[in-house]
Amino acid sequence: MRIDVVTIFPGYLAPLREALLGRAIDAGLISVAVHDLRTWTHDVHQAVDDAPYGGGPGMVMRPQVWGEALDAVVGDVPSGEAPPRLIVPTPAGRPFTQAMAHEYAAESRLVFACGRYEGIDQRVIDDAATWMPVDEVSIGDYVLVGGEVAVLAIVEAVARLLPGVLGNPASAEQDSFSDGLLEGPAYTRPETWRGRAVPDVLRSGNHGAIARWRRDRALERTAARRPDLLAALPPTALDRADRAL
Numbered sequence: 001m002r003i004d005v006v007t008i009f010p011g012y013l014a015p016l017r018e019a020l021l022g023r024a025i026d027a028g029l030i031s032v033a034v035h036d037l038r039t040w041t042h043d044v045h046q047a048v049d050d051a052p053y054g055g056g057p058g059m060v061m062r063p064q065v066w067g068e069a070l071d072a073v074v075g076d077v078p079s080g081e082a083p084p085r086l087i088v089p090t091p092a093g094r095p096f097t098q099a100m101a102h103e104y105a106a107e108s109r110l111v112f113a114c115g116r117y118e119g120i121d122q123r124v125i126d127d128a129a130t131w132m133p134v135d136e137v138s139i140g141d142y143v144l145v146g147g148e149v150a151v152l153a154i155v156e157a158v159a160r161l162l163p164g165v166l167g168n169p170a171s172a173e174q175d176s177f178s179d180g181l182l183e184g185p186a187y188t189r190p191e192t193w194r195g196r197a198v199p200d201v202l203r204s205g206n207h208g209a210i211a212r213w214r215r216d217r218a219l220e221r222t223a224a225r226r227p228d229l230l231a232a233l234p235p236t237a238l239d240r241a242d243r244a245l
């Protein structure tokens with residue numbers, strides 16, 4: 001997978017080259033190119049923003065700069081080849097989910113546009129949408145200073161789904177949300193720690209009982225923390241034993 005990121009703070013994306021993702025890049029599973037948006041400014045101040053039409057606080061990112069940047073970064077899409085998907089992290093976006101992470105993992109190329117200030121001039125999005133799919137996505141209901149942190153989160157969530165990136169692919173299959181529920185509690189040695197023992201069932205070797213116990217804990221946690229996920233489950237997802245909980 002080829003990943004391009006356009007940002008005014010390229011250094012913010014350095015963590016992509018660490019650890020797991022760094023190894024995936026070295027293994028050639030992912031290529032990451034980070035581009036400084038100011039490359040496409042032409043004034044001495046390298047201005048990337050300007051005052052908002054209609055007034056109001058803050059600044060808006062200029063369309064000319066972004067337009068040239070995306071033209072250059074995306075480049076000419078060879079005919080017959082699918083264009084890359086442009087992903088723009090924004091508080092006003094569609095919620096990013098594990099299902100979307102799987103969709104993105106199937107793409108051969110992703111381009112990320114990191115907005116700042118009050119955002120990018122809407123015409124950049126509207127223009128880009130005429131020649132590639134554009135997703136405005138939110139990683140949560142809060143406001144960051146810029147899209148870079150969101151790109152780190154999205155790239156990590158997507159990259160770990162790519163074959164060969166995770167040492168143990170099974171753990172991606174048993175992710176939280178993979179069965180629509182939150183992951184339950186996990187334990188490792190020692191058997192007792194600060195007077196707290198590991199639940200006996202987990203040491204029983206009874207795999208049926210262990211699976212039941214884990215599902216019960218996942219259902220309890222989901223009901224307590226994310227009743228919305230429980231409500232969204234298809235009726236067939238809960239068996240009789242689940243309902244008895």
Ligand SMILES: COC(=O)COc1cccc(COC(=O)c2cn[nH]c2)c1
Pocket residue numbers: 088089090091114115116117118119120121125136137138139140141142143144145146147148150
């Ligand atoms: C068209 O899109 C834009 O103009 C994006 O502009 C901005 C402006 C400020 C901050 C951000 C970064 O995203 C978030 O804060 C965010 C994403 N998820 N949850 C919070 C992006």
